[in-house]
Amino acid sequence: MQDIKSLTITELSDKLAELGQPKYRASQVFRWLSRGARGFDDMSDLPKKLRDDLASAFSLTPPVMAQSRTSSDGTVKYLWKLADGETVESVVMEYKHGTTVCVSSQVGCRMGCKFCASTIGGLVRNLTAGEILDQVIFSGTEAQKQISSVVLMGIGEPLDNFDNVLRFLRIVSSPEGYNLGMRHITVSTCGNPESIDKLAGYNLQLTLTISLHAPDDETRSELMPVNRTSGVAAVMDAAKRYFDNTGRRVSLEYALIDGVNDGEEKANALAGLLRGAPYHVNLIRLNEVPERGLAPSGNGAVLKFTNALAARGVNFTIRRRLGLDIDAACGQLRRRSKDKESGTMPYFGLTDRGKVRRTNQDVFGAKTLPGVTLLAVCDGMGGASAGEVASALALKTFLESAETKLSNAVVTAADVSAEFSRAVHIAGNAVLEEASGNAEQAGMGTTLVAAGVIEDSGEVVACNIGDSRAYKSAPSGITKITRDHSVVGEMVERGALTPEQARRHPRRNLITKALGTLQDEEPDIFNVSLDPGEYLLLCSDGLTGTATDEEIWLTVKAASGCEEAANELMQMALRRGAPDNVTVLLFQRGEVSYNG
Numbered sequence: 276m277q278d279i280k281s282l283t284i285t286e287l288s289d290k291l292a293e294l295g296q297p298k299y300r301a302s303q304v305f306r307w308l309s310r311g312a313r314g315f316d317d318m319s320d321l322p323k324k325l326r327d328d329l330a331s332a333f334s335l336t337p338p339v340m341a342q343s344r345t346s347s348d349g350t351v352k353y354l355w356k357l358a359d360g361e362t363v364e365s366v367v368m369e370y371k372h373g374t375t376v377c378v379s380s381q382v383g384c385r386m387g388c389k390f391c392a393s394t395i396g397g398l399v400r401n402l403t404a405g406e407i408l409d410q411v412i413f414s415g416t417e418a419q420k421q422i423s424s425v426v427l428m429g430i431g432e433p434l435d436n437f438d439n440v441l442r443f444l445r446i447v448s449s450p451e452g453y454n455l456g457m458r459h460i461t462v463s464t465c466g467n468p469e470s471i472d473k474l475a476g477y478n479l480q481l482t483l484t485i486s487l488h489a490p491d492d493e494t495r496s497e498l499m500p501v502n503r504t505s506g507v508a509a510v511m512d513a514a515k516r517y518f519d520n521t522g523r524r525v526s527l528e529y530a531l532i533d534g535v536n537d538g539e540e541k542a543n544a545l546a547g548l549l550r551g552a553p554y555h556v557n558l559i560r561l562n563e564v565p566e567r568g569l570a571p572s573g574n575g576a577v578l579k580f581t582n583a584l585a586a587r588g589v590n591f592t593i594r595r596r597l598g599l600d601i602d603a604a605c606g607q608l609r610r611r612s613k614d615k616e617s618g619t620m621p622y623f624g625l626t627d628r629g630k631v632r633r634t635n636q637d638v639f640g641a642k643t644l645p646g647v648t649l650l651a652v653c654d655g656m657g658g659a660s661a662g663e664v665a666s667a668l669a670l671k672t673f674l675e676s677a678e679t680k681l682s683n684a685v686v687t688a689a690d691v692s693a694e695f696s697r698a699v700h701i702a703g704n705a706v707l708e709e710a711s712g713n714a715e716q717a718g719m720g721t722t723l724v725a726a727g728v729i730e731d732s733g734e735v736v737a738c739n740i741g742d743s744r745a746y747k748s749a750p751s752g753i754t755k756i757t758r759d760h761s762v763v764g765e766m767v768e769r770g771a772l773t774p775e776q777a778r779r780h781p782r783r784n785l786i787t788k789a790l791g792t793l794q795d796e797e798p799d800i801f802n803v804s805l806d807p808g809e810y811l812l813l814c815s816d817g818l819t820g821t822a823t824d825e826e827i828w829l830t831v832k833a834a835s836g837c838e839e840a841a842n843e844l845m846q847m848a849l850r851r852g853a854p855d856n857v858t859v860l861l862f863q864r865g866e867v868s869y870n871g
């Protein structure tokens with residue numbers, strides 16, 4: 276069946292005329308589609324007969340939001356599940372001038388850029404015009420924002436999917452529909468000269484951005500294999516012709532990569548390349564993709580690079596990196612989801628700053644070692660950025676220390692217990708030391724809950740300090756493994772408060788033990804075991820402050836795997852106002868494949 280959302284208004288009019296409908300019906304249907312109707316029955320001002328005819332003649336398959344991640348800077352990333360089960364990402368970003376959505380144009384990408392996660396699995400397929408449009412519409416709906424500009428800079432090379440992208444541009448800018456002006460649309464390309472010339476031929480008033488990333492062929496070909504066939508000079512010639520044809524100034528993207536393209540000689544070569552031409556250079560420090568082994572430039576290198584550009588009169592902007600804490604680099608969220616599908620990650624975690632806090636001081640991490648999986652959640656505390664520093668430092672130190680000792684041996688529960696005690700001391704002392712050396716960090720601390728799951732036996736060793744918790748969730752019920760080190764937690768244990776009263780108590784955030792407050796703080800250690808199919812949940816009090824143990828259990832029980840359970844728990848906390856940062860990390864014993 277034909278995808279109705281990929282039709283222009285003219286094509287839709289022709290199709291409806293074939294169904295014997297007057298012209299105004301096409302405008303009605305087109306308007307409904309651009310407003311995000313999820314089915315023909317949503318089109319309430321159409322006669323029932325027409326709705327049925329449309330349903331028989333066309334497909335209308337809006338994407339399902341499979342995941343959302345909100346950054347501490349307000350950036351929101353969505354992972355969309357398409358009708359055939361493939362996934363793509365879009366990112367909603369807030370700027371002073373309005374809300375921008377960055378959308379994908381392909382599932383995967385075949386361009387092979389060395390710094391990009393989108394291309395790791397190659398190109399799967401092109402997106403239809405309707406699937407690109409859906410990302411704009413539903414990102415706006417989910418974020419509850421009026422989208423004021425669109426950037427085609429997500430997964431895929433837009434000009435490698437030329438016809439569908441052109442069709443999308445016509446539909447999204449159509450006055451009868453979404454009505455987004457071309458000047459509010461940016462198409463970003465890795466720079467195939469023939470495709471740039473082809474686009475110039477349409478004389479659209481959009482902004483063209485070319486990913487340059489290096490001024491010389493040797494470096495650019497190393498970073499972007501597409502350069503091997505064209506070369507920098509041909510790309511720059513095409514950019515010049517684009518400007519001559521359309522009158523629109525071309526922007527050049529330049530991601531600063533440590534030791535690769537950030538030297539002063541590269542800045543000087545770039546300035547030479549731009550001499551006399553009306554280009555604007557957008558500099559951005561690389562959004563690191565761990566799988567690609569490239570790192571962002573340091574502040575010193577950025578300063579030298581920009582000083583050299585400024586001295587040569589180059590017109591440039593340094594863009595803020597948004598969404599660093601939510602895998603916002605192109606393709607990272609989809610990649611994580613793919614890892615999950617292939618069974619390489621038997622766990623899944625999410626963290627969100629919640630609806631009230633300005634920053635996210637929660638972190639989580641996991642490591643799969645031979646025979647044992649380590650999981651940990653930390654919830655930092657302290658003013659300014661102190662809580663973030665404390666939780667990140669404690670998590671890193673704890674996991675690295677535990678990994679070193681538990682990597683090379685046949686691991687028993689006793690080994691894990693002993694190592695957790697040691698790693699907690701090391702992590703706590705690292706936080707104390709950091710706080711004592713820096714007046715701004717005084718008073719910082721963090722909770723820590725961690726677990727080691729021994730693969731063969733299903734034995735679990737859990738440890739905690741503070742009020743982040745570990746639970747075991749089985750089909751028959753949920754068991755809280757850890758004991759809260761908090762004022763209200765201790766009152767619950769003495770029978771002075773019920774768990775429900777504790778959740779609403781004004782002193783619920785007062786903890787009695789934290790990493791980084793006393794030397795050699797001792798964790799509590801617990802031993803349980805998981806049967807196949809049972810879940811282990813680690814979470815911060817952002818979840819347990821908004822949901823009861825039973826609600827958590829019912830949610831996990833209804834889910835078809837860790838990812839779905841994590842998403843459902845997170846959405847429950849967010850729907851309830853999430854006054855605190857929320858983190859959930861789930862492990863399911865014996866789970867080897869994604870079935871969401």
Ligand code: SF4
Pocket residue numbers: 384385386387388391392393394429430431432465605
């Ligand atoms: S940067 Fe763009 S063109 Fe290059 S591989 Fe990634 S998605 Fe493709």
